[in-house]
Amino acid sequence: MSCAGDSRYDISASPSPSKLPAMLRRRLDGAGRATCEILSALDPDANYPLIHASRHGDATHTLNMLEALAQGDPVSPARFSMSVHNAVLGVHSIAARHYRPMQALGACGHELDALLCEAQGYLMEGHAAVVVVFSEGSVPSAYRGHTQSPEGPCAVGLRLSWGAGKKLVASDIPHPAYPTPLDVIAWLNSEIPHLDGYRRWQLEAG
Amino acid sequence: MNETHDLTLELKRLIIDTLELEDITPGDIEPDAPLFGDGLGLDSIDALELGLALQKRYGIKLDAEAEETHRHFASLNTLQSLVETRRVD
Numbered sequence: 001m002s003c004a005g006d007s008r009y010d011i012s013a014s015p016s017p018s019k020l021p022a023m024l025r026r027r028l029d030g031a032g033r034a035t036c037e038i039l040s041a042l043d044p045d046a047n048y049p050l051i052h053a054s055r056h057g058d059a060t061h062t063l064n065m066l067e068a069l070a071q072g073d074p075v076s077p078a079r080f081s082m083s084v085h086n087a088v089l090g091v092h093s094i095a096a097r098h099y100r101p102m103q104a105l106g107a108c109g110h111e112l113d114a115l116l117c118e119a120q121g122y123l124m125e126g127h128a129a130v131v132v133v134f135s136e137g138s139v140p141s142a143y144r145g146h147t148q149s150p151e152g153p154c155a156v157g158l159r160l161s162w163g164a165g166k167k168l169v170a171s172d173i174p175h176p177a178y179p180t181p182l183d184v185i186a187w188l189n190s191e192i193p194h195l196d197g198y199r200r201w202q203l204e205a206g
Numbered sequence: 207m208n209e210t211h212d213l214t215l216e217l218k219r220l221i222i223d224t225l226e227l228e229d230i231t232p233g234d235i236e237p238d239a240p241l242f243g244d245g246l247g248l249d250s251i252d253a254l255e256l257g258l259a260l261q262k263r264y265g266i267k268l269d270a271e272a273e274e275t276h277r278h279f280a281s282l283n284t285l286q287s288l289v290e291t292r293r294v295d
Contacts, residue, residue: 022229023247074261077254078225 020095027078029058030153031137032088038157039092042131046098048159049122051132052089053104053111056139056149058082063140088135109148109178113198116168119160129161134181150180156188166203173200210286217286224259225252237283245281253279265294 019040025033031054039050062083065075081087086104093102101122107114111134119130135155139147160168177196179187187195187203194202218232221241225248239245242253253270256279260266266288268275278288 026226078251081251
């Protein structure tokens with residue numbers, strides 16, 4: 001499996017004008033918006049299966065709903081409608097008219113390994129390429145100390161194929177690690193030689 | 207500014223804030239334009255959200271299935287009439 005690297009896409013708090021219509025964009029948090037931007041950039045013609053992974057999803061709004069329920073207040077219908085893990089892919093599919101397979105994952109810290117494993121499955125089925133995005137939103141302060149999460153919202157995407165590009169190689173490691181999207185970015189930028197997740201991932205020159 | 211104008215602006219802000227219409231200003235909401243579909247472009251989830259906001263702010267309880275509710279939600283003007291006649295605060 002190989003991947004193409006590209007860091008041109010700005011996913012900061014105020015990215016360049018979005019392709020997402022405002023009426024769809026408004027219900028996504030920063031990580032969700034960045035995810036849709038990356039999906040559009042890596043799959044501009046809506047040709048490939050898409051997989052989105054996030055360990056915690058939109059945890060801030062999920063917690064807000066739980067707090068409302070605990071206080072006996074009604075839950076926001078708009079928030080409830082977005083409270084499924086595949087909501088971001090759903091918004092993207094409407095905006096981009098994407099009708100190919102889409103999958104949302106949460107894997108308790110093993111999101112990258114799960115993404116690559118699922119992507120390999122789609123490639124083996126004969127798809128020319130697969131686009132995967134790994135994102136994390138802000139984790140509410142109430143959860144700090146109870147789970148690992150990056151400092152702020154972040155997202156990273158890869159387009160994977162059997163074709164030309166760097167070769168992705170996996171090897172076993174004794175102790176699994178739990179990489180965040182920031183770790184994946186550091187690895188893709190060659191700031192670290194390999195990425196430890198459930199397995200050790202390395203990029204070799206194609 | 208009289209009371210009617212105050213309520214008009216208040217309702218516009220309620221719609222923008224409640225429905226997170228980040229690219230819309232009060233001046234963009236025409237009093238007679240449809241709120242749903244072609245006009246402002248709101249969807250069915252917005253209708254539920256707006257119903258909840260009217261209940262919280264003005265104590266107005268609406269039946270989501272009732273034909274009467276559809277008429278109240280037709281435009282800003284019809285919404286304003288509803289609030290003027292049914293508010294309990």
